[in-house]
Amino acid sequence: MSGNTFGNLFAVTNFGESHGPAIGCVIDGCPPGMDLSEADIQADLDRRRPGTSRHVTQRNEPDAVEILSGVYQGKTTGTPICLLIRNTDQRSKDYGNILETFRPGHADYSYLHKYGLRDPRGGGRSSARLTAPTVAAGAVAKKWLLAKFGTTFRGCMTQVGDEVIPFESWEHVPNNPFFAPVADVSKLEAYMDALRKAGDSCGARIRVTASNVPVGLGEPLYDKLDADIAFAMMGINAVKGVEIGAGFASVTQRGTTHGDSLSPEGFQSNNAGGVLGGISTGQDLEVSIAIKPTSSIITPRQSIDTSGRPAEVVTKGRHDPCVGIRATPIAEALLALVVMEHALRQRAQNADVQVSTPDIMRTRA
Amino acid sequence: MSGNTFGNLFAVTNFGESHGPAIGCVIDGCPPGMDLSEADIQADLDRRRPGTSRHVTQRNEPDAVEILSGVYQGKTTGTPICLLIRNTDQRSKDYGNILETFRPGHADYSYLHKYGLRDPRGGGRSSARLTAPTVAAGAVAKKWLLAKFGTTFRGCMTQVGDEVIPFESWEHVPNNPFFAPVADVSKLEAYMDALRKAGDSCGARIRVTASNVPVGLGEPLYDKLDADIAFAMMGINAVKGVEIGAGFASVTQRGTTHGDSLSPEGFQSNNAGGVLGGISTGQDLEVSIAIKPTSSIITPRQSIDTSGRPAEVVTKGRHDPCVGIRATPIAEALLALVVMEHALRQRAQNADVQVSTPDIMRTRA
Amino acid sequence: MSGNTFGNLFAVTNFGESHGPAIGCVIDGCPPGMDLSEADIQADLDRRRPGTSRHVTQRNEPDAVEILSGVYQGKTTGTPICLLIRNTDQRSKDYGNILETFRPGHADYSYLHKYGLRDPRGGGRSSARLTAPTVAAGAVAKKWLLAKFGTTFRGCMTQVGDEVIPFESWEHVPNNPFFAPVADVSKLEAYMDALRKAGDSCGARIRVTASNVPVGLGEPLYDKLDADIAFAMMGINAVKGVEIGAGFASVTQRGTTHGDSLSPEGFQSNNAGGVLGGISTGQDLEVSIAIKPTSSIITPRQSIDTSGRPAEVVTKGRHDPCVGIRATPIAEALLALVVMEHALRQRAQNADVQVSTPDIMRTRA
């Protein structure tokens, strides 16, 4: 429980710093007998990887993952899977006076006060780079859930700064650097180019969903499925808001419209976002998150130094002008980790976990 | 980790059902030597209690708490504190056909699919009544945090259905049944009366804050302070959205405005909501939540029965037309539990936890 | 993790003090749909209960258990089961000067130094009375394991003080107050009578076993099945030693004799005690524990008072001259809790947990 482990039955312990020798994680609790190779994990890492377009940080990291344990002859053994990602492009010289000052909106301030010291190189442990091991672990969870229940995870950007992005089709998402569900992203590119020119950064909104989720996942009090989703999402760097289903729109909804009607064919709407009373209903999980603008910007900001004296801060170095651009695979991974954890937990209680429920009153094992 | 325990170092295990003999909780980890009596806890329970205005359920429960253990001669002993609240007004006959049908938007459906059986009396374990033990535990945490760090918790309603409630003053909050920070609640009362007449329910938005929070609370990855707050808030019955600081407004903010500037006098704004990089800064924690409309309404809804056949559902019985009205003390309690947990955790790492930090580079114990 | 919860998936949170209003526990994680009533639990409580023979404390407690939650219409619902046992015979006046002094061998000293205060009435939380809720929870686990896998738990006393008790038959165990597997306990009764007359106390050795244990329980590193058994047993009041299988005798065994040979009919011996590499083999679990003599005796002892000055201590009141006499049902209960926890955990990893394994290389789910 010391803070760097996600999950209990599928427990992912994350380690490393942005500019240390390596980052990685240990996955404890992956069921045995699943085919697993580096290639299964690399695909998602490549989706999150920096340097793939002009709209993200130009740090060049291959993010090549190495499986150090837990796999024998291509199959998981049921023992801990250590995934290692070497850092290769650590350029620390660019950081200017940030060791002595606090960047507005950055974890500099809180880290120094918590620990009494900090690793300033690339943000150290607070860097968004540390989402890479999470994405790697999520890929393992996704593979197991797909094989076992047919569960799939998808995400897309729905807004970047002032630009609301209409949903056209999931098929567009892999074809642009924004994970935008639209065919033409020229408007988004123009927006980002103007922002970069202005030396500023912007926020974003991301949607992430899961389909074919087993019914009955989540503990009703306190470890609800939606509570764990909120925990996972708010824990992503820069996230400031989380919604499930109708989210904040439910404030102005009436009970007669919010409650999703049922027919013999199933639910007629999904204001619940796939969760009722903290437990999955089998409908798609629907999650939306708000991401704040990057705090590391080249526009000068007013701040103080570590002695409390006024100081002007300018962040050089390589930064994402909108961290939301690379957030989609991260949010997918975390949703997968939450579903994985609860799927295993539900199996502990009821060996017979299923996706669909034709026979509602079925006998329990 | 079986789902009904909140926290690790200040661990609250919740038990009971709406219409069973009793509800309650066991608090494990309360530091020894603190004065504690039932009266300390009853005050917050009374704020949450049903039947106190015509705008909430008319169930009449005194919610009288009994301390069964962990206190000797008026002081906490450091051993588990069991708090028991007897249920006294269980009227189950009003529930009509709900045992055989699923109420749209209600946990009926997911409970039956998870467990294969369910306690239908008053919603059983899914009832909002189970927030009472949480409120009781929160009162204990609040008392310790106030004595130790001067930390205080406050909440208010900021919107009910379509009625946005402007912030006038904290002093109005205790003087009306809505926890509204306004002197005149006649508009809100009229809104609620019309809603009840229409046989419908509505959502709400609640704000909750903490002041004098020690700096350095929260683990940067994954057990961030804001992640745990999101977990706690989304776990409250009917909550569908959580924001920290600027929340969803940060999507359209620029980095130049979102990042809170620092001066020798402190932060100049609080878009962060008191958390940077998952760690408290010492600023006020600022949280906002969205609460969906109650699912139990008397307007007929289209649904199915447990055999999957179409059925019309009408919920009789005593229900809150807006569960948000009683949510403020619940949200405060959960925020207190999160801060308490992290305060103890931070003490484990650094015996010298403090609220303010005049000497930033102070030597560590 | 604050210390008073046993287990994670079948989590038992214990509360109460010897002379407070009540003791009890909350069981979180019991699978739904199992028949459960107070009578199922009372039987084991009655085996542990004080006052049943002249060889144990004369405190008169019915130890009547009340189920406060988690059971609806006679079946477990999958939600927390709160078990309450009211204290009825609290006679605190007998304790003499023990509030100001430390009894040699007693938890007085460590409690006061840990907490800065303590509840002296009957030992407060350190009383062996707090094993009653554990026994109650164990009864629930036993019932589920018996129904699911046919697992059974048995225990007996194998030595009391200097009297080694030969094993004759399990059938004698319920017929005498010592849980001794012999037909004639007159020698043991004479031994205890002499001890009581001498104003002294003695130790004991208890054996506890489980049969029809599923294979594959236990995590190989660090949460081994035998490690968890050792944790559970050493945690019983007054236990100072734990052995699995051959135990300390394995120090002088050779590899050629210790390692249990296998034949197509199964293992040829059980030096392993049913655990290899931390994982159950399906053989009987075999555990032996050493219990120290009671520290509360009427013979005067040399000690100090809470100011550090020399003081003579005499413990009046009602005490077991050999706490080992009532330890058998306690040890059984804890073994059941360990097996239950690991059975659920193994189900999370492998839905197809079984007792016997005719087809060793069976396909995994």
Place this chain on the structure above:
Amino acid sequence: MSGNTFGNLFAVTNFGESHGPAIGCVIDGCPPGMDLSEADIQADLDRRRPGTSRHVTQRNEPDAVEILSGVYQGKTTGTPICLLIRNTDQRSKDYGNILETFRPGHADYSYLHKYGLRDPRGGGRSSARLTAPTVAAGAVAKKWLLAKFGTTFRGCMTQVGDEVIPFESWEHVPNNPFFAPVADVSKLEAYMDALRKAGDSCGARIRVTASNVPVGLGEPLYDKLDADIAFAMMGINAVKGVEIGAGFASVTQRGTTHGDSLSPEGFQSNNAGGVLGGISTGQDLEVSIAIKPTSSIITPRQSIDTSGRPAEVVTKGRHDPCVGIRATPIAEALLALVVMEHALRQRAQNADVQVSTPDIMRTRA
């Protein structure tokens, strides 16, 4: 909680297999600001390392540790410390038919039944080689405890097979390969040489102690200090018995002798082994463990193959004829991990943890 993590506040997650690319651990919860380098850890690893005498396995592993994270400019940062040890001498060809058969007394059988597959190379995850990361983590805990409280840990062998080893002095321990507290180990060497010639293996008994342990460590129910010690010790490969203080000798002790008298100068004896009521008293922790003979021996044994047919098993390869010989530093490390965990936990409850207690009734923070 998936099994491979030791501790909660000082959480050590262990990964790797005997013949995989690497083994290691992640330490989460080490307080910030402590000087730490590989050299601090290597010393203990070298004490445990194979190939250092003719009495242990001849596998040649430098066990060189690399710190991958959590240390910046020679100081711990408070974030996870990943320790990596590359495997360099993996010779798997020697294992004969062990993939198809079960070695008596070996984890082969239980692993295959638990997981449905296993890594046979060098015992895979069940190898005693996996104690190396534990020893490394223990070295970090030892360093912090020494600096903070002056706590020290020592261990020695007290019996090997039939040879009881008298205690002469701690100073002899580092001067012989047995960790024996005697000047002349020629008798032990002769015993081991004869055993090896006979193609057999033997057990051992190890004693481990801690001095200057803070008072007040341990939670009285269930997470007692002695319960956690028993868990830690029984979890070491091949351990079959654990004693605290007088251990099994307390069975025949009387209360008048077992209970350690107190005088103004302190306790007069240590039958308690430093723990009363599950809480440390400040006296030395005294622990003794029984280690079974190695199961991998060259003498042919009767067994079955994975299809259940009779098979003769002979284990070739490089094995310790007495795994107890290298167990001393392992037991020390685990004792250090237990004390570390409880020291941090106690700090959470009471910021003012101390070793000695001149003023017993001191006011609490």
